[in-house]
Amino acid sequence: MNHSTQRDAILAELRSLTCHPTADELHARLRNRMPRLSLGTVYRNLELLAEHRVILKLATAGSQKRFDGNADPHHHMRCDSCGRIRDMHGMPHDGELEAVLVKILASTGCHAYQLELAGVCDECRGKAVQRTNRTKRGGEKNGG
C-alpha cells in the first residue's frame, strides 16, 4: 500500500467524524476541498482501509455501507425510526459486556466483533410524544 494524498484525506475526514458516513457522504464532504476526487476512489480506499483494519466497515441491516474511523470494537445502536447509527459508549453494564466479549474473542479465535442494538433513539422517542407517527417509515436518509 503506497502513500496517497486522497487516501490520507479520506481517512482524516472519517476520523474527524463521530458519525458513520457512507462513501458518498464522505465524497460530498471532501469534494469541497478536492473537487476532482472521484467517488470510485473513495470506495476503493474505504475498502482497502477496512481490509487493513485501519477503519471499520460496519455490519448493518441498512442498504448502504457505512464506515467508522474508530477501529476499536465498540457498540452501535440503529434507530428503528430515523435509521441513524449511533455509538453507544458509557451505557450501563458496558464494562461487564466488554469483559465477556474479550473472553469470547479469546476462546473463539476471532479478532473483532460488532454489536448492533435496535430500538428507537432518544431523539425520536422525544418527537413521537409530540406528533405521533406522521410518516410511516423514517427510512435511512440520515446515516448517523
Next chain:
Amino acid sequence: MNHSTQRDAILAELRSLTCHPTADELHARLRNRMPRLSLGTVYRNLELLAEHRVILKLATAGSQKRFDGNADPHHHMRCDSCGRIRDMHGMPHDGELEAVLVKILASTGCHAYQLELAGVCDECRGKAVQRTNRTKRGGEKNGG
C-alpha cells in the same frame, strides 16, 4: 397481512435452513417447486416478514442482505476467508453474554441486538494448513 401460498413457502424454506440465505438464494431453491415465483415477491415478503419480526434481517458487512428464519436473538460469526455467516450457539461464555445483553436491552429500551464476530472459521483454518492462501480473497459467494 393476508395469507399467501408464496409467503408460506418462503418462510418454510427459510426456516428449514440453518444458513442465512439471500433473497436470490431462496428464490433459486423455491423455483424448483414454484417455477413462477418471482424474485420481487421474495424480496417483498422477506422485507414484510422482517418488519413483522417473524424473521431476522441480518446486520452484516457484506454486500447482500441476508435473512435468518430464527428471529430469536443469537450470535453470528462472519468468516474473513470464505464470507460465510454461521450461527454461534453453545459457545463458551454464551450464558454470561446473554445475561449481560438482557440487562442492556432492558436499560436502553432496545428490543433486539445482533452480534457479529469476525474471524476465520474452523473449516477455512483447516484448509489454510494444507494450501496456504492460494486465492487472495475468498469473497462471499457462499453465504453461510
Next chain:
DNA sequence: GTAAATGCAAATTGTTTGCTTACTG
C-alpha cells in the same frame, strides 16, 4: 521505470417499483 493509485465513465449487481392480473376473506 515499475507498480500502485486516480479520475472518469460504463457496466454490473442488488433491490425496488408500477402496473395488470389473480387470490383471499
Next chain:
DNA sequence: CAGTAAGCAAACAATTTGCATTTAC
C-alpha cells in the same frame, strides 16, 4: 366485492470495473 399479493419488466441505487493517465517510491 374490497383489499392484498403475485408476476413481470422496467427503473433505480449502490458499488465495481476497465482503461488511460498520473503519482509514489
